[in-house]
Amino acid sequence: MMHAEPIISVRDLVVGFGAATVLDHVTLDMLRGEILGFVGGSGAGKSVLMRTIIGLLPKRGGTIEVLGKDIAALSERERRSIERRWGVLFQQGALFSSLNVQQNVEFPIRENLKDLSPRLTEEIALAKLEMVGLSADVRKKYPAELSGGMIKRAALARALALEPDIVFLDEPTSGLDPIGAAEFDELIRTLQRTLGLSVFMVTHDLDSLHEICGRIAVLFEGRVIASGPIETMLASEHPWLKSYFRGKRRRPVRH
Amino acid sequence: MALAVSGAWTAERARELEDIVDAAAGRYQGTRSVDIDLQKLERLDTFGAWLIERLKRKLTVGGATARIVNLSERDRGLIDEVQLVNRDTAPKRRVPNRALSGLDSLGRATAEIGWSLVLIAHLLGALTLAFLGTLRRPSRLRLTSIVHHLDRVALRAVPIIVLSTFLIGAIIAQQGIFRFRPFGADIYVVDMVSVLVLREVGVLFVSIMVAGRSGSAYTAELGAMKMREEIDALRTMGFDPVEVLVLPRIVALVIAVPLLAFIGSMAALYGAGLVCWLYGGMSPEIFLARLREAIWLPTFEVGLIKAPFMALVIGLVACTEGFEVDGSTASLGLKTTASVVKSIFLVIVLDGFFAMFFAAIGM
Structure with missing residues (x-):
């Protein structure tokens, strides 16, 4: 199921509101068939990145390629056919x-x-x-x-x-109890396997990151500072990553 | 017997695939044993998987067997998954008797009207209590909030109220002159306009404008607050939503509507005077002299006395409907519409009662 070809490819993306720059030259790849967990502090711009990829927010610079096509260069009609190939789960369900x-x-x-x-x-x-x-x-x-x-x-x-080929999930487990959250994680993984989905998941849930995300990307101060499997995150010495993955609320590490 | 499935079985082709499946099911139903061969299947999604499952279920009706063969590892998960779905057939909905359901909705609508009056009375009681509470302790009256709402419902409404009442006055005067002139009764246009505007139209028209402009805003605001649990939050902090949200809004309305009715009436008279002068050739001096004879203070009072009551009705209806909004956005729209419709209707009914009352006491 796993191919090394990127299904979403973000290059030097800049997004800002007024004087503030939220995303500062973000570069990120998501591979076909993977579950990518996307983490970052509250207000770091995780949802902004997701909303920019799916075209809800305008970008100031950089390129976004989805399914090998530059989103900005598409005609209205091509855009629609791309939009049909992704599904979005908003935070409140919408x-x-x-x-x-x-x-x-x-x-x-x-x-x-x-x-x-x-x-x-x-x-x-x-x-x-x-x-x-x-x-x-x-x-x-x-x-x-x-x-x-x-x-x-x-x-x-x-x-x-x-x-859809791609599913965007904005904090899918927020607001669920731990049992419900674990079931939802399981559901996402089952569906991902059955339907062959690529999943882009913005999350804060360490359990989800441990259990179902094949790869994790970290957004900090407007840039992606690290990406890789959970082991890489746990091994990192970056202060923010240390406190995020190895802080007080970390999971007991299983060996 | 073997059926070979080939090509892409995906959502884009679902329409033709459904026809193929139904045709095949029709033709081979009753065949004792059918193999569905997926050897040449190129792509599969839920749509295709479900159609294959539907074919399989149709072929197995009546004790026949149908098997799926040459299933690839890639598609196994999906094929297994759809075997479980749509097993329970939903119970058939009973078709309701048309006459009975008509009666049913009539009864419900009637009960609804009664219930909404009860709710308005309920809020009136709560409002009175809150008002008495603030009388006892005036510091609890939210002056900032009242001023804020006064700015919205009174000050900002002045331009549109002035413009539309000006036009109303002008139109009434123009029609009057046009119809009265053949009888040489031009001068009585002043009587008609002034009495009509000061007693009835001024306050009624302003109330309708306020119901549409501010009543709807009140309902939408309170409804949105209700949806986002802000009202529950207030209550848990020990605040009375009626005192915090409703009282300032209704006090502002009760102050605003008489002011607006006064301004509106003046604008209407001005419009009427202008038309009498430019269209009817009646000099402003004559208009004013006739105005002094046509009306006396009670004409004016009759109009303005009604204004605070109109404001109270508009405010009560708007806030009641706002609190009635439930979780869905549709109900927000529904309640805002209901708020405007009900308050305009009640304002007109109230005006009728006032007319009867003033007639009875000879004003």
Whole structure:
């Protein structure tokens, strides 16, 4: 499953708001089929990078290539076809509150594959919901009636609706209890293997980083200061990395 | 019997694949044993995997067997996964009786109206309590907040109120002159305009404007606060949301609407005077002289006495609806609409009651 070809390639990316520069010449590669954990202090600009890659924020300089194509150089139409190949799980789920769970998952399918029969649309939506572990009685519920964990699962099902190659997860386990978070990690790994996804995961959850991330990239003061597997992070002598991975809340190291 | 699956079985081709699958299922249903051969399958995603699974399920109906053969390691996970899904068929929804559901929604709507009146009364009670509390301890009255809301609902509303009431006055005067002239009754246009504007239209129109402009804003603000649990946060800190959020808003409205009604009435009279002069050829001196005869102080009082009550109704409805917003964004829109519709309706009803009251006491 693992190929060394980068599926996302960010070069010298500069992003700022007003006088502040949030990302200062960030360079980062994500490989096809890997789960990349992206960490950094609160306000370091992790979400900013994610939102810039998916085109929600404008950049000031640098290039972003997704699936081998420079995002900035694409026509509107090419952009749309690229956008169909990624799914995004926002931090709060961002389910459409006027649609029920099933309609939320059906929405991207119906809008993008217009000639699909209603029956197949429904079956696929229900299949996705079952794959993320949501039971049948949740289908007709509205987002306001769901718990935090259910919202994340439903939002993940929606992000996966169009069979994306890449999934962006913005703090997928935040707001979940440790059991729920561990289950969600497991779910992400299972889905990643079954569907052959590449996962870009912004997270603070050390357990997730240990358990499912093949590689970790660290953002500090606007730059990526380190990337590599968890062992590299644990071995690093950089003061911020030391306190992050080996601080008071570290996990007991298993050997 | 063997069916060979080939090419890419992915979302983009799902439409034609579904037809292929349904055709194959129709043709080979009843065949005792079918092998679904995935040897030549190039790409597979959930859409394709599900369609293969659907084919398999259709072929196995009635005791026949269907097997998937030559399944690659790459696709095994997905094929295994879809075997588990869509097993339980959702219970068929009962089609409701049309007449019964019509009656049902009529009943619900009626109960809803009664319930919303109860809620308004409830908030009125809470507001009175909060107000009495601040009377006892005036330091608890949030003066900064009141001034802030006064700025929003009164000062910033002045331009649009002046402009629209000016036009209303001008239009009434123009129509009056046009219709009265054949009877030589031009001069009575002044009576009509002044009484109409000062007693009814001035305050009514301003109230409707305020309900649309500020009532909707109140509902949306409080609703958003409710959605983001800000109101719960206030309550847990020992604050009374009615005292902190509702009281300053409604006090500001009660001060603002009479002021705006006064300004609006003046602007309307000005507009009427201008039209009488330029269109009707009635000099301003004559207009003013006639105005002095046409109205007396109570005409003016009747209008302005109503204003604070209108403001109270608008504020109560707006805040009640705001607190009724639940988690969804749709309900925010729904409640904001309901707030404006209800407050405009209630303002008109209230105006009717006032008209009956003033008629009864001979004002």
